Amino acid sequence: MERATTDTTRKVLLIHGIWMPALSMRWMAARLAEAGFEPALHAYAGAAGGPDAALPGLAERLRDGPTHVLAHSLGGLMTLSALAAQPELPVRRVVCLGSPLCGSAAAGGLARHAWTAAALGRSAELLLRGCPPWRGRAEVAVIAGSTPRGLGRYFGDLGPDSDGTVAVAETRLDGLSDHAVIPASHTGLLFSAQAAQMAAAYFRHGRLRA
Template structure:
């Protein structure tokens, strides 16, 4: 039976932003399901019940940015959910310096909305039963770098160090930007490899 993969988008993005990865998953024999939620007006608290309903049946997860934070927080609160593997794309699981910087500005705090707290604080170390993998980027192209004050490798929005949550099964860094992770063939290849094997592939 084909495995189901729930896809979660990031901040300010529609669920269609994960459609390219959904097509790649479908071609690889998975059953992708896009999960949409209000990232600003609703936030994680409003999104969690819907995500819980989607994850009552066995599934894997592929999530970009804020979507990874939402998935990990949900699974940490509900470790009984039958989720096998989780792949995050550029998710600041250790907390986002860019979000902290934006929250200090009136317009920035409003633009983060109800997701601000989760973005600033991140997640606890991963101890869940599922295997959690992270694909990070190190091409610094994105306006988040103006708020994050990055001096170390980053994807323009999230620092690589912010993606290295304790408890990850594997971590890989690719030469792509934060938004580039949404359409990167290598990110797709690595995500598929992790979903099959619980580890990322050697560099191509």
């Protein structure tokens, strides 16, 4: 693991999850603004569009750097996919909130039934396979939740530790520079003061617990 360094980048792009609107990231954006950052929200069609439709627009936003990224759930997989495809994008640090970077058991359960598979739309393949071990230029950290409240636990075996939608184990991608588990559900991560403080610390110092 490389030694963390202080970063003075102030721009942060916030990216939502599969069924959530961009406004779901507004609470986090307000906390980052209070901490001295310059947040902006990015919207994409999670289920309807899928990666093929979403990644070009995301890459275009990320070119307006240097920037950090705070991404929830599928947004984290989208971000790493964009950075893997275009490693020259000026992204310094990425914090993923409850992103199933190693693949999603809940998505696997949904995909097995025709009446629920449609909910994943064109993002199903990315959610099922996850991301390869991270070897990109940007530093990446994950904040996972351990409060199991969410519908995902009814569709997949999430094991003993999860946020109700994503298993903690599904967030532990090889190549991360930091990882933390906090008492929050999958949606609760979006409104966690602890998660906001950790994200700000990581953007500044490269550690979730500065």
